[in-house]
Amino acid sequence: MENAVFIGLSQQMALKRRLDITANNLANVNTTAFKSEHPLFEEFLVERANQDSVSYVQDYGSYRDLREGEFTHTGRPLDLAVSGEGYFTIETPQGTRYTRNGSFRLDPEGTVVTIDNNALLDENNRKITVDLQFQDVSFAPDGTVTTAPGQTQKISLVNFENPQVLKQVGNGLYDAEDFRPQAAVEATIMQRTLEKSNVQPILEMTAMIDIMRAYQSAQQLLDSEHDLQMKTIEEMPTLQ
Template identity: 85%
Template sequence: MENAVFIGLSQQMALKRRLDMTANNLANVNTTAFKSEHPLFEEFLVERLNQEDVSFVQDYGSYRDLREGEFTHTGRPLDLAISGAGYFSIETPEGIRYTRNGSFRLDNDGYIVTINNQALLDENNRKIMVDVQFQEVTVAPDGTITTAPGQTQKIGMVQFENQQVLKQIGNGLYDAEDFRPQPATDVSVMQRTLEKSNVNPILEMTSMIDIMRAYQSAQQLLDSENDLQLKAIEELPAVQ
């Protein structure tokens, strides 16, 4: 009986993890360039002497859906989207972080920054500054920024051999930790455009319903096992 209880509990713990990730995906359905995440599960066998092995559910990781979201035209000159497996480099107090959220603006000093006032970096990891007296800013597909008098700088775009190693840290930023980025290739920048989240709300809602049903089924198993244990406790003294 205890094995059934432990198996049911392991399933509920895995379902809770899946529910948390599904809820986070739904919460970010309108977040620029957000990539949905999904859990990974595997079977965990416990060997028992002279008895059948017990199979549990083990949550051992997650994977990120790297498909591009829909590109939408905004008309704002500092709204940028990357087509391809590239990331913008952003300066933060904790060091350089990476993002695909290209919603930028100019601060009072003329630096191109995110909505959280974190500077966009060029290919040499320097802050990108434009002359604020010139309103026209042009960004070429290769990331070259040109202003009216001909001032040019190039946006630093990087890529990773395995994008799954990037860790989400909030505000659309990723931490590469000890993994070194490489200059991005086969990517292009689209000006006046933003990438939408790639979350499919219908699929996520369907997944949430399936999770709730599976959780209820596991709970019914636990309730049944609890009833059996209580009944056994009541009848064992009479049998003895």
């Protein structure tokens, strides 16, 4: 009897984890360049002496859907999108971070920054700055920043051998931890464009309904098992 309870509880824990991830995807459906995540589960067998093994559900981890979101034209010269596998390099108080959210602006000193005032870096890990007296700023597909007097700097576009190792740290930023980036040679920059979230809300809503139904089914199993245990406890004195 206890095995059925433990199995049901392990399923509910896995479903809760899946629900949390699905809810987070839906919450970021309008977040620029957001990549949806999906959970990974595996069977966990517990072997018992002279008895059949018991199969539980184990939360193995999650993976990120790296497919590009839809590109939308904004007309703003500091809105940038990465076409291909690549990330902008950002300087934050916590260290170097990476993002595909290219919604930038100029601070009072002419530094290109994110909405959280974190500086965009060039390929030499220097902040990208623009002379404020020149209004026209253009970004070439290779990341070269050009103003009226001529070329200034080149944006650092990087990629990773396995982008799944990047850890989300909020505000569209990723932490590479101890993994070293490499130049994103096949990625290009699109100016006056932003990448939308790749979350598909209809699929996520459908998944949420399936999760709730599966959770209710597991709960019904637990309730039935509880009723059976109570009935057994009540009848045991009679049998003795």
